[in-house]
Amino acid sequence: MHTFRSAIIAVLLLLTALVPAMSGADSALKPRTSHRIPPPLVLLDLAGKRHSLKEYRGKVVLVNFFGTWCPPCLEEMPGLLLLAEALMNQPFVVLAVDVGDSPARLRQVFGEERAAFTILLDSRQTATRSWGVQGFPTSFVLDTEGRIRYSVEGPVQWDDLKVAAQIVALLPKPLRRQWTMTREAATNNTPWLRARTEISDTG
Numbered sequence: 001m002h003t004f005r006s007a008i009i010a011v012l013l014l015l016t017a018l019v020p021a022m023s024g025a026d027s028a029l030k031p032r033t034s035h036r037i038p039p040p041l042v043l044l045d046l047a048g049k050r051h052s053l054k055e056y057r058g059k060v061v062l063v064n065f066f067g068t069w070c071p072p073c074l075e076e077m078p079g080l081l082l083l084a085e086a087l088m089n090q091p092f093v094v095l096a097v098d099v100g101d102s103p104a105r106l107r108q109v110f111g112e113e114r115a116a117f118t119i120l121l122d123s124r125q126t127a128t129r130s131w132g133v134q135g136f137p138t139s140f141v142l143d144t145e146g147r148i149r150y151s152v153e154g155p156v157q158w159d160d161l162k163v164a165a166q167i168v169a170l171l172p173k174p175l176r177r178q179w180t181m182t183r184e185a186a187t188n189n190t191p192w193l194r195a196r197t198e199i200s201d202t203g
Contacts (some may be wrong), residue, residue, distance in 0.1 A: 087168070094118070
């Protein structure tokens with residue numbers, strides 16, 4: 001898994017080599033004033049499996065609308081992968097909704113193996129329209145009851161500890177406490193420190 005993750009990050013970094021640094025990326029999520037239930041989300045993944053958002057009730061869900069043709073989307077993708085892996089054993093899931101790419105293109109970028117999150121295909125842009133997405137990337141963070149707690153248009157530094165802390169705060173309290181203790185016990189070996197070292201070495 002470690003080798004696969006490093007390979008994915010390396011590919012994404014190569015794709016973004018000519019893109020400016022994420023100077024405009026958010027390092028904190030902006031809360032929504034109203035915690036509404038989003039529209040339905042029912043899409044197929046790369047293997048043709050149907051996924052429905054309501055199946056993930058009870059988990060914190062990050063819905064990310066992106067495309068590989070979108071430079072800011074690629075900029076934030078390594079951090080998104082790392083966040084997904086860091087919280088892999090928690091009730092947290094990332095649904096990456098692709099808009100405008102062919103399955104072949106996505107397999108070229110992400111590989112044939114399963115990434116740390118699920119890629120869904122919105123080829124007809126029905127979900128994009130119903131969710132009111134106007135720019136890319138756009139992300140929504142839902143709590144365990146399926147309500148939108150955060151939304152942001154533009155790239156996010158997903159492996160920033162401030163961002164991670166906001167997401168972890170939405171987890172059930174016992175699990176949140178367990179994750180916090182695990183991270184503190186790791187001291188300098190936190191997932192984010194390791195991840196940033198790997199990215200630096202790759203570059």
